[in-house]
Amino acid sequence: MHKYAELMNDIEQKLEGGEFRAGQKLPSIREMADRYGCSKSTVIRAYTDLEKRHLIYSIPQSGYYAVVKKSGDAMRPDSSFINFASAAPDPNVFPYLDFQHCINKAIDMYKYELFSYGTPQGLPSLVKVLSKLLANYQVFAQPDSIFVTSGVQQALSILAGMPFPNGKKTVLIEQPGYYLFIKLLEMRDIPVIGIKRTASGIDLDELETLFRTKDIKMFYTTPRFHNPLGTSYQEDDKKAIVRLAERYDVYVAEDDYLADLENDTKSDPLYAYGSSRVIYLKSFSKIIFPGLRVGAAVLPPDLRSTFGWHKRLTDIDSSMLSQAALEIYIQSGMFERRKQRIHDTYHRRLQVLNRSLPSGTTWTAFSTLMSMLVSIHIWNFQMASLLVRCMTV
Structure with a gap:
């Protein structure tokens, strides 16, 4: 630093x-x-x-x-209490003043452009900035492949509902997984199949069987820092998933929402192993603040036109003011400094949790315990807070 x-x-x-x-x-x-x-x-x-x-x-x-x-x-939240039930950043370290400055600067720079309709792809200058930023995550994407969305949630909603070139209909998800996406699929009656994920990852043989025998159009996965397990795929598993996706004509939606917290410089996203079937999704909610509602989707060429059309029908464009402010936030160097600060915050949380776990408990054992709770249907995100409190008694 x-x-x-x-x-x-x-x-x-x-x-x-x-x-x-x-x-x-x-x-x-x-x-x-x-x-x-x-x-x-x-x-x-x-x-x-x-x-x-x-x-x-x-x-x-x-x-x-x-x-x-x-x-x-x-009125700010009590900084002495750590809420392990939420994956959102600590409100006590939200960059209020930094972002206020960026919003004011954005209005001065762009004036009327921010208050008229934009483009489905996003603010062109931000898209170029994101192209350079994503290279830091080993996602080398040209600007024409990047779409700015109203958070990753909107990108997932569009992907789940739009037709894919492979002509398939079913979405494959990890279990446990992102519960809002699961609810979205249920609400819209989109065919869905689950594959079990544990602290050790997923069964690649089962994945291949599902890819080969089922009508899978897209596999939604969180390769690193899975919520709620907290574990990441090994590099060999990432490569295998990409190979299987290419072999059986399945697209993989990679949710890399916590890429900024990665310590291992050798840990690459799925996108780095083959971009022809990988859709890379990046959120800024967890590193800046949830209310920003700006995300990015990097799409293969054969999905861009359809995705852009569906996005236009969804909301025409994402907030131009938020996009312009984010552009300035990144360009000014504030984003890099923010990454370090939020990284320090999570590191302190991790130390507190480590001290709260019973002596001799490993992270693998902790993740396995959460997997067991999921399997018997008593796990939810609020259980994390209760579990940690119980461990401290």
């Missing part, structure tokens, strides 16, 4: 944690430069950015001071 980002994250955490109290003078520029081993200009840049976001203020010839908290801050 760059010194500038390290400095910004540390100061923000100290402000939120109360180490720098309201009205307290912050260390001098020289002191901070010595402490972090960086130049004075780096400290000045960090302080200036924090001042623009109204987290600190300056007094000429005196220094920088922490801003007094607004009365509304008392």
Whole structure:
């Protein structure tokens, strides 16, 4: 991580944690430069950015001071309580001020363009930015293959209902899996088949049998950081899934919603092993905030025209204001700094959960326990919170 980002994250955490109290003078520029081993200009840049976001203020010839908290801050969620029942980011670290700045900047830059109809594919300048961003996840996609959606949920809704070139009708899903997608399939009477997923993954022989004998048009999967199991596929399994999809003419919808939390630089998405049958889905809800409702779908050539037409009939376009603000958020470097901060937040949550588990419990055992709860139909997302509380008794 760059010194500038390290400095910004540390100061923000100290402000939120109360180490720098309201009205307290912050260390001098020289002191901070010595402490972090960086130049004075780096400290000045960090302080200036924090001042623009109204987290600190300056007094000429005196220094920088922490801003007094607004009365509304008392309504924010209790940061001492960790809700393990939700996969949403911690509301206490939502980038409110950063994104407010990006929204204001977007209005200044694009003016009337944001308040007229856009295109089904998305804001052209954002699509180009996403093409470069996705390369960081080993998803090398040309702009014409990327569609901006109102979250991954909209992309899944369109994919589930639109016809595919293979002429098949049935959707294959992992069990357990994303419950909102399951409810969507049930509500729209879309044929669906399940394949069991455990802490060890899925049975590839069973997958091949289903691909060969059933009318499977699309296999929806979460290869890494599966919810609720928390496990990821091994690289050999990813490659095997792609090979089977190509052999039996099945499309794979890869939901990579937590790609930003991946530590293993050698862990690639399914898309990296063959893009002709893989639909790559990326959400920004879990890394920024859920209310943003912006996602991205990378589509094979033979799906783009149909997907674009169905998206136009669904909502014409996704929020242009959100798209423009996200573009600025990424271009300015705020997104990279945000990734590091949310990564640190989840790391602290993981440490708390590890301390809460009984001595000797492994993550494999924990995931297996959740699989058992699913199999006897008593698991739901709220059970996670109850389970952790029980473990601490």
